[in-house]
Amino acid sequence: MALIFTVDPKLDPDLRTAVVRLWTDVTNSGGAVGFVAPVTEEEVWDTAEQQFAGVRPDGPDRMLVAHESGTGRLVGVLFFESMRFELMEHWRMLKRVMVHPDFQGRGYGAELLAEAERVARRWGLQSLRLTARGGQGLEGFYARSGYREVGRVPAAIRVAPGDDRDDITLWLDLR
Numbered sequence: 001m002a003l004i005f006t007v008d009p010k011l012d013p014d015l016r017t018a019v020v021r022l023w024t025d026v027t028n029s030g031g032a033v034g035f036v037a038p039v040t041e042e043e044v045w046d047t048a049e050q051q052f053a054g055v056r057p058d059g060p061d062r063m064l065v066a067h068e069s070g071t072g073r074l075v076g077v078l079f080f081e082s083m084r085f086e087l088m089e090h091w092r093m094l095k096r097v098m099v100h101p102d103f104q105g106r107g108y109g110a111e112l113l114a115e116a117e118r119v120a121r122r123w124g125l126q127s128l129r130l131t132a133r134g135g136q137g138l139e140g141f142y143a144r145s146g147y148r149e150v151g152r153v154p155a156a157i158r159v160a161p162g163d164d165r166d167d168i169t170l171w172l173d174l175r
Helices: 013-028 041-053 108-122 138-144
Strands: 003-007 062-068 074-081 091-099 127-133 148-160 163-173
Touching (some): 003 108, 013 091, 108 127, 108 138, 138 163
Antiparallel strands (some): 003 062, 062 074
C-alpha cells in the first residue's frame, strides 16, 4: 500500500481522536514521543490539545499526516513547530514524529521524513531540527534520512527513577 500525505488537514474531532489513539499506541509500543508507557488516551489528550493549538494553515505550527491508501487508516503524523522567534523563522522543529506500530518496518517512517523535507523545501525553509530520546537507537534511523547529530544533553530526560536518557538534537540542512 502507498501513503497519502496531507499537510494541514482539518483538525476535526475524528482526526484529533485518531492522532491521540496513534500517539497512545506508539507510546505503549515503546516509542519516545513525550510519554513513558504505559499511558492512556486520557493522559495524552492534554498534551495533544496543546500541540493542536498552534496548528493552522497560516501557522505558526503545521501538521503532516500520512494515511494508507485503500484503507484510509492514519499511519503517521508529525508537526512542524515554530520557535515563535523571528530570528529562527528560517527553520522548523519537527515534533511527535510517529508511525503506528502496526505499520513499522515498512519504510513509512522514512517516507514521512522525506515528505516533511519536501514540504519544508516548498515553504522555503533552510533547515529542520528534531530531538530524540537517547537509548532508543533512533540516531541511525534519522542519520539514514540525512539528519546529523548536533548536540546531546546527558541525562536530561528522566523516564524513571535511575533511568535518565540523553536529549539528542538532530539537524537537517536543506540548502
